[in-house]
Amino acid sequence: MSLSINAVARSEEGKGASRRLRNQGLVPAVIYGGDAEPASVSFKDNELLKAVSTPGFLTAVVEVNVDGNAQKVLVKALQRHPATGDVMHMDLQRVKEDAVITTRVPLNFINAAQSDGVSKQGGRLTIEAKLAEVRCLPANLPEVLEVDIAKGQLGDIFHLSDVIAPEGVELISLLKGEDHDQPIARIGKAKR
Numbered sequence: 463m464s465l466s467i468n469a470v471a472r473s474e475e476g477k478g479a480s481r482r483l484r485n486q487g488l489v490p491a492v493i494y495g496g497d498a499e500p501a502s503v504s505f506k507d508n509e510l511l512k513a514v515s516t517p518g519f520l521t522a523v524v525e526v527n528v529d530g531n532a533q534k535v536l537v538k539a540l541q542r543h544p545a546t547g548d549v550m551h552m553d554l555q556r557v558k559e560d561a562v563i564t565t566r567v568p569l570n571f572i573n574a575a576q577s578d579g580v581s582k583q584g585g586r587l588t589i590e591a592k593l594a595e596v597r598c599l600p601a602n603l604p605e606v607l608e609v610d611i612a613k614g615q616l617g618d619i620f621h622l623s624d625v626i627a628p629e630g631v632e633l634i635s636l637l638k639g640e641d642h643d644q645p646i647a648r649i650g651k652a653k654r
Contacts, residue, residue, distance in 0.1 A: 466525040466532075467513045469493075469503040480551065489549050493526065493535060496556030503528055510549055514540070518605040521567050523557055534558075534600065536565055557600045564634065566593040567604055569625065571647055573612035579649035583616040586652040590645055594625060595634040602630035609647065620647040 469491065472483070480490045487507050494500040503526070513519050520537050527533075539553040557563050569592055579585040594607055608626045621643045622635050635642040 465513065465516060465519055465522055466527065467505060467509060469505050469526050469528045471529055472502045472504045475502055484550065489552065491552040491554060493528070493533060493554045493556060496533075496558065498556065501528065505552070507548065510552070514549060521565065521603070522605060523600045523603055524554075526554065536563065559600055561599075562597055563600055563603070564595065564597045565603070567596050568592060568606045569594055569609055569646060570606040571609050571611055571620075573610055574614070574649075577611050577614035577649065579614040579616040579618060580611075583649075584652055585614075585616040585649040587611060587614075587647060587649055589647045591622075591647070594622060594646070596627070596631050597634055597637075598631040602628065604628050604631060607631075611647070611649070614649045616649055616651070618649050619645050621645055 472490065483490050483504050488504040489507050489510050491503050491505060492500055493503060520540065523534050523536060525532050526535050534557050535554040536557055537552060538555045540549060541551040542548065543550050571587060571589060574580050574587040580587060596603075596607070609620055609624055610626065611620065614620070622633055623643045624646070625633060627633060635644060
């Protein structure tokens with residue numbers, strides 16, 4: 463998936479400047495990392511809202527065009543207004559195509575309704591982790607990691623080792639040893 467968004471360089475920084483930008487319908491952001499100096503930029507709030515609502519935007523490599531100069535970045539932090547949910551600020555990290563990145567990717571639990579534990583034994587899937595930290599090249603970064611629950615029985619616990627990781631993607635916790643194979647979901651008795 464290729465995501466792209468336009469930005470404009472900005473020179474003013476600080477709380478007052480950010481407030482003025484938001485009043486003009488712009489969202490302040492900072493792009494850092496790589497070989498270049500940090501760059502302060504701003505996005506049109508309606509374009510950013512559309513991009514943020516796109517599935518995978520927060521976990522994918524995104525192309526940001528700053529005044530015609532394209533840069534590949536990862537969203538590292540996104541600050542939202544507590545009441546309205548509007549994006550107030552964003553931190554972006556530059557990535558290189560040939561450099562390994564570490565980021566978090568959402569877990570997607572599939573086929574739970576078809577499992578014996580849920581469909582025949584009266585169990586309920588309880589999700590204990592929604593994200594997994596991965597290490598890979600930007601080209602290999604998956605939008606989601608899938609966990610197949612189809613063979614799950616009542617009382618089964620699913621661990622990070624049950625994640626279906628694409629080739630070239632390593633789960634950070636599993637690299638630390640077996641004792642870091644944390645539980646991510648379980649099929650337990652449904653409460654009545």
